[in-house]
Amino acid sequence: MSKNILILPGDGIGPEIVAEAVKVLKLANEKFSLGLELVDGLVGGSAYDVHGTPLPEETMDKARAADAILLGAVGGPKWDNLEDRELRPEKGLLGLRSGLELFGNLRPAILYPQLADASSLKPEVVSGLDILIVRELTGGIYFGKPRGIRTLENGEREGYNTYVYSESEIKRIAHVAFQSAMKRNKKLCSVDKANVLEVTVLWREILEEVGKEYPEVELSHMYVDNAAMQLVRAPKQFDVMVTGNMFGDILSDAAAMLTGSIGMLPSASLDKDNKGMYEPCHGSAPDIAGQGIANPLATILSASMMLRYSLGEVAAADAIEVAVSKVLDKGLRTADIFSAGMTKVSTEEMGEAVVAAL
Amino acid sequence: MSKNILILPGDGIGPEIVAEAVKVLKLANEKFSLGLELVDGLVGGSAYDVHGTPLPEETMDKARAADAILLGAVGGPKWDNLEDRELRPEKGLLGLRSGLELFGNLRPAILYPQLADASSLKPEVVSGLDILIVRELTGGIYFGKPRGIRTLENGEREGYNTYVYSESEIKRIAHVAFQSAMKRNKKLCSVDKANVLEVTVLWREILEEVGKEYPEVELSHMYVDNAAMQLVRAPKQFDVMVTGNMFGDILSDAAAMLTGSIGMLPSASLDKDNKGMYEPCHGSAPDIAGQGIANPLATILSASMMLRYSLGEVAAADAIEVAVSKVLDKGLRTADIFSAGMTKVSTEEMGEAVVAAL
Ligand SMILES: CC(C)[C@H](C(=O)O)[C@@H](O)C(=O)O
Numbered sequence: 001m002s003k004n005i006l007i008l009p010g011d012g013i014g015p016e017i018v019a020e021a022v023k024v025l026k027l028a029n030e031k032f033s034l035g036l037e038l039v040d041g042l043v044g045g046s047a048y049d050v051h052g053t054p055l056p057e058e059t060m061d062k063a064r065a066a067d068a069i070l071l072g073a074v075g076g077p078k079w080d081n082l083e084d085r086e087l088r089p090e091k092g093l094l095g096l097r098s099g100l101e102l103f104g105n106l107r108p109a110i111l112y113p114q115l116a117d118a119s120s121l122k123p124e125v126v127s128g129l130d131i132l133i134v135r136e137l138t139g140g141i142y143f144g145k146p147r148g149i150r151t152l153e154n155g156e157r158e159g160y161n162t163y164v165y166s167e168s169e170i171k172r173i174a175h176v177a178f179q180s181a182m183k184r185n186k187k188l189c190s191v192d193k194a195n196v197l198e199v200t201v202l203w204r205e206i207l208e209e210v211g212k213e214y215p216e217v218e219l220s221h222m223y224v225d226n227a228a229m230q231l232v233r234a235p236k237q238f239d240v241m242v243t244g245n246m247f248g249d250i251l252s253d254a255a256a257m258l259t260g261s262i263g264m265l266p267s268a269s270l271d272k273d274n275k276g277m278y279e280p281c282h283g284s285a286p287d288i289a290g291q292g293i294a295n296p297l298a299t300i301l302s303a304s305m306m307l308r309y310s311l312g313e314v315a316a317a318d319a320i321e322v323a324v325s326k327v328l329d330k331g332l333r334t335a336d337i338f339s340a341g342m343t344k345v346s347t348e349e350m351g352e353a354v355v356a357a358l
Numbered sequence: 359m360s361k362n363i364l365i366l367p368g369d370g371i372g373p374e375i376v377a378e379a380v381k382v383l384k385l386a387n388e389k390f391s392l393g394l395e396l397v398d399g400l401v402g403g404s405a406y407d408v409h410g411t412p413l414p415e416e417t418m419d420k421a422r423a424a425d426a427i428l429l430g431a432v433g434g435p436k437w438d439n440l441e442d443r444e445l446r447p448e449k450g451l452l453g454l455r456s457g458l459e460l461f462g463n464l465r466p467a468i469l470y471p472q473l474a475d476a477s478s479l480k481p482e483v484v485s486g487l488d489i490l491i492v493r494e495l496t497g498g499i500y501f502g503k504p505r506g507i508r509t510l511e512n513g514e515r516e517g518y519n520t521y522v523y524s525e526s527e528i529k530r531i532a533h534v535a536f537q538s539a540m541k542r543n544k545k546l547c548s549v550d551k552a553n554v555l556e557v558t559v560l561w562r563e564i565l566e567e568v569g570k571e572y573p574e575v576e577l578s579h580m581y582v583d584n585a586a587m588q589l590v591r592a593p594k595q596f597d598v599m600v601t602g603n604m605f606g607d608i609l610s611d612a613a614a615m616l617t618g619s620i621g622m623l624p625s626a627s628l629d630k631d632n633k634g635m636y637e638p639c640h641g642s643a644p645d646i647a648g649q650g651i652a653n654p655l656a657t658i659l660s661a662s663m664m665l666r667y668s669l670g671e672v673a674a675a676d677a678i679e680v681a682v683s684k685v686l687d688k689g690l691r692t693a694d695i696f697s698a699g700m701t702k703v704s705t706e707e708m709g710e711a712v713v714a715a716l
């Protein structure tokens with residue numbers, strides 16, 4: 001039975017890094033007889049340029065039909081000044097997430113031992129770091145209504161957004177978080193601002209309630225300001241963290257950067273049946289696009305995460321991760337993770353090296 | 359002409375650290391003939407315990423009458439489960455901020471050379487760090503309405519808050535930020551999430567507009583997730599950062615923690631006439647309250663900031679800062695900033711040492 005994989009390169013460095021991940025996927029496909037069928041699609045600014053919309057109906061149809069999706073990244077200054085905000089590249093990404101109900105976003109922050117030096121933190125603070133941030137991805141202030149900019153009676157304008165979560169939205173992400181914690185060290189820290197925001201008072205209450213179904217998991221709560229501090233001060237205190245869309249955006253990027261190598265970190269966005277979209281944690285990096293120097297490893301590892309979570313192909317996933325590790329052991333480094341004594345390679349050389357190791 | 363200073367010790371370690379700052383203020387008062395009259399008041403949980411409300415009318419009256427306010431910190435587990443959320447300690451603090459229209463919150467993140475080791479970041483990443491975060495303090499999602507928890511037609515509950523800013527609210531904090539940048543290195547980074555949130559699209563637009571009045575200041579914009587990353591990766595790229603209430607809460611705590619010594623950092627909250635409330639950046643630390651080990655230096659430096667910003671007593675403010683620096687040079691350290699080879703002192707010993715140095 002063949003599996004249908006939608007490949008969405010997107011914008012900026014997206015096409016370059018996805019090209020390397022596709023090479024790796026194709027080889028894994030042959031080697032492990034995975035029966036993958038790769039289909040291409042457009043999303044983001046590159047879709048807007050062709051179809052006048054960042055999420056063409058055709059892409060949405062392919063996404064619904066796919067067993068899993070591999071995405072590069074979207075966005076860039078070229079489209080930042082589009083008058084109609086609904087046409088901006090980010091709307092393509094947000095539309096995919098909400099249209100497919102990919103509410104469970106898993107963002108690991110792992111320090112690769114070979115890259116320990118890349119962190120801006122002291123080695124003893126981050127060595128062995130392995131955190132998983134579970135971010136709610138289809139609700140909260142990202143999608144809340146009413147929203148917009150209106151003119152008040154006194155003539156001045158006012159911008160407004162709505163931060164909203166229902167019990168059922170909180171429950172389903174809570175289950176994802178507790179289940180993730182059960183597979184790891186059974187510690188879950190839920191992040192909120194319950195001393196100020198009512199929506200997170202409900203969040204905290206539901207987390208407590210769902211927690212009763214997972215008595216083995218040690219649940220704690222932390223205010224978001226303190227969580228940002230604790231990530232800087234002593235990140236190894238955390239195992240799994242769970243939080244809403246906005247706080248998750250901020251904290252997962254901070255956590256990823258603790259490792260010093262955000263170019264290495266994959267992410268998964270899953271629906272209730274573990275169908276998912278996989279993408280690197282980093283963005284489209286328009287400043288270095290087209291130069292062939294971007295790090296393709298986060299995208300390659302996203303492909304491996306896809307094989308593991310959505311397709312159940314554990315052996316192939318393991319093999320890709322081993323191949324990446326070997327390439328790092330050899331001292332091959334793209335510019336973002338380069339340090340003295342290593343060998344600097346291009347996007348393509350890095351991709352080819354992983355293919356060779358596989 | 360005498361100046362009226364309201365002292366609000368608050369909860370947790372508040373009373374201990376404020377007691378030391380008051381000693382320092384009293385001595386400065388004599389030495390520099392400042393004509394300060396200190397008045398005491400209750401706020402937070404300790405006010406609730408006596409008056410059944412975290413912000414008694416009496417305290418609000420004293421605050422309105424005062425020329426400046428020195429606050430310790432509020433909050434603690436004792437009051438975390440109060441059914442009526444309006445009675446929680448934090449509401450006292452938020453009520454003071456909004457009641458006095460203290461919209462301009464200045465939070466410096468400075469690395470004291472004597473404490474360079476305390477940071478969890480590598481020395482080369484943080485040495486010489488000196489950032490000022492300007493946080494809007496009386497608007498945004500902290501105060502936006504509608505807010506609450508309601509029951510939907512299908513029977514499930516939903517929590518909601520409103521993130522809202524008007525043009526005039528954005529303008530006045532923008533001016534504070536640009537003026538702060540003019541006194542420093544003339545670089546201002548405004549933080550928003552304009553690729554997703556409409557309210558911050560307006561924010562960005564107004565910042566651009568106000569920026570035209572400060573042509574010498576180099577204005578840039580950054581998304582909040584990237585700002586959280588950049589603070590971890592390369593914090594010295596920043597001079598002044600300006601953002602809304604919620605993002606400011608998160609980023610200022612992260613920035614403060616970069617220094618490793620949040621127990622050293624003061625803050626100011628100013629109204630349009632520079633009348634202000636001064637408080638340490640850290641919280642009420644209920645876990646160590648009553649043990650006499652808290653660091654009083656952030657509160658002592660808050661008192662110095664008060665003399666400088668609200669009272670124009672520059673000589674006295676300088677003298678207090680020099681005294682603090684001397685005490686650090688001598689190797690005196692409270693537990694939070696202790697390292698091998700230094701002398702560990704209590705809250706009171708630290709306060710007395712500053713008094714002696716002054
Ligand atoms: C591009 C942007 C809309 C997106 C987000 O904020 O979710 C990105 O920052 C991310 O974290 O995936």
Ligand SMILES: CC(C)[C@H](C(=O)O)[C@@H](O)C(=O)O
Nearest residue numbers: 195196225433448451452607
């Ligand atoms: C105590 C709390 C309400 C407050 C805030 O969130 O503003 C605190 O975290 C701060 O930063 O001063």
